[in-house]
Amino acid sequence: MTNVAVIYYSSTGNIHKMAEAAAAEAEKSGADVRLRKVAELAPRAAVESNPAWAAHAEATEDVPEATPDDLVWADAVLFGTPTRFGLPAAQLKQFLDTTGGIWAQGKLADKVVSSFTSTNNVHGGQESTILALNNTFYHWGAIIVPPGFTDPVQFEKANGNPYGASSVTHNEPGNVHPDNLAAVAYQARRATEIATALKAGLSA
Numbered sequence: 561m562t563n564v565a566v567i568y569y570s571s572t573g574n575i576h577k578m579a580e581a582a583a584a585e586a587e588k589s590g591a592d593v594r595l596r597k598v599a600e601l602a603p604r605a606a607v608e609s610n611p612a613w614a615a616h617a618e619a620t621e622d623v624p625e626a627t628p629d630d631l632v633w634a635d636a637v638l639f640g641t642p643t644r645f646g647l648p649a650a651q652l653k654q655f656l657d658t659t660g661g662i663w664a665q666g667k668l669a670d671k672v673v674s675s676f677t678s679t680n681n682v683h684g685g686q687e688s689t690i691l692a693l694n695n696t697f698y699h700w701g702a703i704i705v706p707p708g709f710t711d712p713v714q715f716e717k718a719n720g721n722p723y724g725a726s727s728v729t730h731n732e733p734g735n736v737h738p739d740n741l742a743a744v745a746y747q748a749r750r751a752t753e754i755a756t757a758l759k760a761g762l763s764a
C-alpha cells in the first residue's frame with residue numbers, strides 16, 4: 561500500500577476543494593490517504609472579521625490537523641496553499657518549520673512531493689509560491705514530482721501550470737474551475753504512481 565498525505569492550508573475554501581479532489585483521486589489510485597489541514601495561526605478576531613473565512617473554518621473543524629508523523633508515514637505528500645503575496649501561506653510554512661526533528665533523523669529523504677496553489681489572478685504568483693515550497697523540499701532530499709505537461713488535462717483552457725495545479729479564483733470563496741480540480745486529481749494520481757514505483761524499486 562502506498563501512503564499519501566494531502567496537507568493544506570485554506571482560508572476561504574478554494575485550496576480545501578483542491579485538496580479534497582487530490583485526496584479522492586489518490587484513494588481511487590489505491591493509496592491509503594490522510595487529508596490534513598495545518599493549524600490556523602491568524603488571531604480569532606481576524607478570522608471572524610471575514611465571513612467567508614469564519615464559515616470555512618467552522619465547516620472544516622473536523623478535518624484533522626497535520627503533524628510531522630503524517631510526513632514520516634507518507635510515501636507521497638501533496639501540499640496545497642493559497643498564494644500570499646507571491647509566497648506560500650505562513651500557516652503552511654509554520655508547519656514545515658516543525659519538521660526539523662524528523663529532517664535531522666533523515667526521515668524526510670526520498671519522499672515524493674508535489675504542490676498546488678490558488679491565486680486571485682492569473683499573474684498573481686502561482687509559480688513563485690510553488691518554487692518557494694520546493695526550496696524546503698530540496699533540503700529534505702525529497703523527490704519533487706511536478707505535473708509538467710504529461711497529461712492532456714494540462715492543456716485544458718483553465719489549466720497549463722507545469723509547476724503544479726493552480727486555480728484562479730478572483731477571490732471568490734470555493735470558486736475552483738472544474739478543469740483545475742481535474743488537474744490536481746491528475747497530479748495526485750501521478751505522485752501516487754511514482755511513489756508506488758519508487759517504493760517498489762527501493763525495496764527490490
Ligand SMILES: Cc1cc2nc3c(=O)[nH]c(=O)nc-3n(C[C@H](O)[C@H](O)[C@H](O)COP(=O)(O)O)c2cc1C
Pocket residue numbers: 569570571572573574575576641642643644645646647678679680681682683684685728729730731732733734
Ligand atoms: C494576505 C493575502 C495575500 C494574497 N496574495 C495574493 C497574491 O500574491 N496573488 C494573488 O493572485 N492572490 C493573492 N491572494 C488571494 C488568494 O490567494 C486567493 O483568494 C485564493 O484563491 C485563496 O485561497 P483559499 O480560499 O484556499 O484561502 C491573497 C490573499 C490574501 C488574504
